[in-house]
Structures are given as C-alpha cells and as structure tokens.
Amino acid sequence: MPTGELARALRSWRDRVSPSDVGLPDVGPRRTVGLRREELAAVAGISVDYVVQLEQGRARNPSTQVLAALARALRLSHDERDLLYRAGGAQPPAAGVVPRHIGPGTARVLDRLADTPVAVFTASWDLLHANPPWNALLGVTDAVSASSRSGNLVWRHFTGAPSPVVHTEEEHDQLGRTLVGDLRRAMAGYPDDRELAALVAELRQVSPAFAERWDDFAVTPRTAARKTIDSPVVGRVTLDCDVLATLDSDLRIVVYTARPHSEDARALDRLLRATGVVPDRPRHDPNDAA
Known part of the structure; x- marks a missing residue:
C-alpha cells in the first residue's frame, strides 16, 4: 500500500x-x-x-x-x-481460517446489551470481547491476544483454570464433550487454520481427558443451560446461559440472563451496581413492595 x-x-x-x-x-x-x-x-x-x-x-x-x-x-x-x-502491512485473514472479526451489526447488538453479561468467542472458543457486566460476573479480562491460550475456553476447561462457574462432575464432563465437539466442527470448517491445529495438538499433549474425548470422534449437540456463578460480591447466583451464533462471521455470543423479578435477577443487579457497571440508583421492582 x-x-x-x-x-x-x-x-x-x-x-x-x-x-x-x-x-x-x-x-x-x-x-x-x-x-x-x-x-x-x-x-x-x-x-x-x-x-x-x-x-x-x-x-x-x-x-x-x-x-x-x-x-x-x-x-x-x-x-x-x-x-x-x-x-498495515498484514495479510487479511484467509477463508480457511477461523473468523475473528466482529462486524458493525453485531457490534451494535452488543451495545444494546450494556447491562447484560455478554462475551463474544470465535468458532474455536477464543475470547474476542467481554463487556463490563461479563467481567464483573466472571472476572474474565477483555482483549486477549490471538496467541494467548488463557483466552481460549476449551484450554481453560481442560487445563483446570480457575473459574467462578460451579459445575457438578456430570456437568463438567458434559461441557467438556460439547466443547470438543465444537472444536471438531471448527477443524472441519477451517482446515487452513494453523493456530487451531496447534491448539488441538497442545491440548492432546497436556490433557488426557481432552485426548480421550478427541479420539472418540463424538460431536455432542449444544443446548441452553442454567449456570451457577459463585460471586465474591453477592454469593451464588444462577442464570440462564444461551449461546447465539452469527451467520456472517461464525461467532459465538454467550449471554447470561436472569428470570425477571427473581432473587437471581436482584443479585445480578446488586453485583452490577456494587462494581460500578451500572449507576447506583433505585430501580422499581414490584416484588419489593411491602
């Protein structure tokens, strides 16, 4: 140029x-x-x-x-x-590489969810963006570099990285199977992505559990789930966790929401106010009336 x-x-x-x-x-x-x-x-x-x-x-x-x-x-x-x-002197991402671009339409949707915990991941579960409510709830930092394993959800799961999400043994195993299935899909869809291939190779070396799941070739379907997060600010809060997919960039938008007027909704609201994510002003809730 x-x-x-x-x-x-x-x-x-x-x-x-x-x-x-x-x-x-x-x-x-x-x-x-x-x-x-x-x-x-x-x-x-x-x-x-x-x-x-x-x-x-x-x-x-x-x-x-x-x-x-x-x-x-x-x-x-x-x-x-x-x-x-x-x-900038760089080659644009190739067609056979996992997309990492958050387009303007998706960005506007994220802006509308300013008081909702939301994060955006790639098809291989690299973290691209986490908004302030997400960081307040889960303590995950934003702007993780593409080469950093610490921002990859599959790596964190199979290497035992600390997480505030509370799982039973069965839930932990089910999530692991689902994440491995997602990587299988990503490998099939993006065969030229060297970073993805390196991630899988390293996981096979450091995690026997991952290697076992990878070698059985099972692809577990993803379903919506309820997650319990152990917050040091408000204690345990249980929220609905939904994963939305974008068609143009094959991104994963993870959203945590609470049932309206529930104790979990009030706990999430207290957390966001206590951490300064939303202004600390009274909000009317008919369930709080005497």
Missing part, C-alpha cells in the same frame, strides 16, 4: 464513527467530527500514544491483534477490514 495510506484511512474511519455508535456518552462540545483519539484508544484497548503514532505514520507494521481491535472499534465492514490489514 502507498506510504501514509494507513494513517489517512484511520483518520477517515474515525471521523465517521460517533461516540454513541460505540456505546460511549456524547458529552460536551466537540471539535472532532467523529471519535476522539482517546475514545478510539479506549474502545480498541490500545494506548492513545500508539493511536497518535499510527495516524501520524510513525508506527509501522502494527500487529494483527491491534488491527483486529481497530477494525472492531471502527465498525469496519469485512472489505474495509481487509483494506485496513493491507494498509
């Missing part, structure tokens, strides 16, 4: 995105047409200084993780994301 193409593209794309487009409050007079640099940095999870360097053409060859984060923050389409990668 021509010199300076990345800098010009970033400035142009930033100008067309408003704070409300990315779930930020639009407060006070603005000299900037779209997002300020510090707002783009906050949404993308990178430093303001690095955004400045990119827009001034002083930073070259950003990592694919940074490019993916910028594409999500700027609400780029698939074609625009590919242009961003090429302008």
